[in-house]
Amino acid sequence: GENVEQHPSTLSVQEGDSAVIKCTYSDSASNYFPWYKQELGKRPQLIIDIRSNVGEKKDQRIAVTLNKTAKHFSLHITETQPEDSAVYFCAASSGNTPLVFGKGTRLSVIA
Amino acid sequence: NAGVMQNPRHLVRRRGQEARLRCSPMKGHSHVYWYRQLPEEGLKFMVYLQKENIIDESGMPKERFSAEFPKEGPSILRIQQVVRGDSAAYFCASSPGQYTDTQYFGPGTRLTVL
Numbered sequence: 494g495e496n497v498e499q500h501p502s503t504l505s506v507q508e509g510d511s512a513v514i515k516c517t518y519s520d521s522a523s524n525y526f527p528w529y530k531q532e533l534g535k536r537p538q539l540i541i542d543i544r545s546n547v548g549e550k551k552d553q554r555i556a557v558t559l560n561k562t563a564k565h566f567s568l569h570i571t572e573t574q575p576e577d578s579a580v581y582f583c584a585a586s587s588g589n590t591p592l593v594f595g596k597g598t599r600l601s602v603i604a
Numbered sequence: 605n606a607g608v609m610q611n612p613r614h615l616v617r618r619r620g621q622e623a624r625l626r627c628s629p630m631k632g633h634s635h636v637y638w639y640r641q642l643p644e645e646g647l648k649f650m651v652y653l654q655k656e657n658i659i660d661e662s663g664m665p666k667e668r669f670s671a672e673f674p675k676e677g678p679s680i681l682r683i684q685q686v687v688r689g690d691s692a693a694y695f696c697a698s699s700p701g702q703y704t705d706t707q708y709f710g711p712g713t714r715l716t717v718l
Contacts, residue, residue: 499646525704536608536695536709537647544704582646586703591637591660594646 495520497585499595506573507603514598516583517565523585526559526566527592532579540581541568573602606631608698608710609678616716623683623690625713629698636679637707638664638671641693652703653679686717 496519506512516526527542543550543557543566550557554573559566570577580599584592609628617623629636634655639647649663653673664671668686673679683690693714697707 527706529709536711538709539706542706584647588702588704591649591652591663591703592647592707593649596646597644 495523495585495587495590495593497583497593497595499583499598501598502596503599503601505601505603508573508575510573512568512570512573512577512600512602514568514581514583514600515565516567516585516595517563518585518593519564520585520587520590521561521564522587522589523564524588525586526557527584528557528568529582529584529594530579531582531597537582570600573600575602575604578602608696608708610696610710610713612713613711614714614716616718617686618718619687620685623686623715623717625681625683625694625696625715626678627681627696627698627710628678629696630708633698633700633708635699635701635705636673637697637699638679638681639695639697641695641712647695650681683715686715688717691715691717 499516524545529537530540531537554571556569580597583595586592638650651664651671652660668684670682693712695712697709699705699707
């Protein structure tokens, strides 16, 4: 079955700097890759997703890149702000299988 | 436009009791997923249901756990004879379609087993 590895597990950046979180997946059939943000005690919220027919997607300060050959995808947050502090989860699915989540990255943005 | 609703938000049970968790999907969504989240860990898929049908229960423990999504009313995740290891946050998500449609999460039920 699918296995998703996420790195780093914790990340601290200064306000205004960029943050990058990386995930690798094992199932070459996976074609859907969402990213969720979870604040302490709250529900996971989708922030961006990408499908395997594109290599990059942007939404304001957030971008995701996908390398299907290497089976990895990354989340990029530019101009980080304190409110970006949260746990971020990547996930992967082939369409016929459930979403498999990474273990999460705890991002701290230091003002 | 109400989002995904879950209740109760917090549930305390003693070992051996039953826990019943409810999930009302977003309006217009007929697909419901249940996940379990342990502290400092990611979300683990448990079961996927459509109205009156279990589509995929590959992540659900074989014993003590069951789920349903009746024609009327919320989806229910039932845990019988709870043990301490069942303590976790249980999230449901709903979507308009299958696995690769965007899933919207509820606020979760935090189960504590004493």
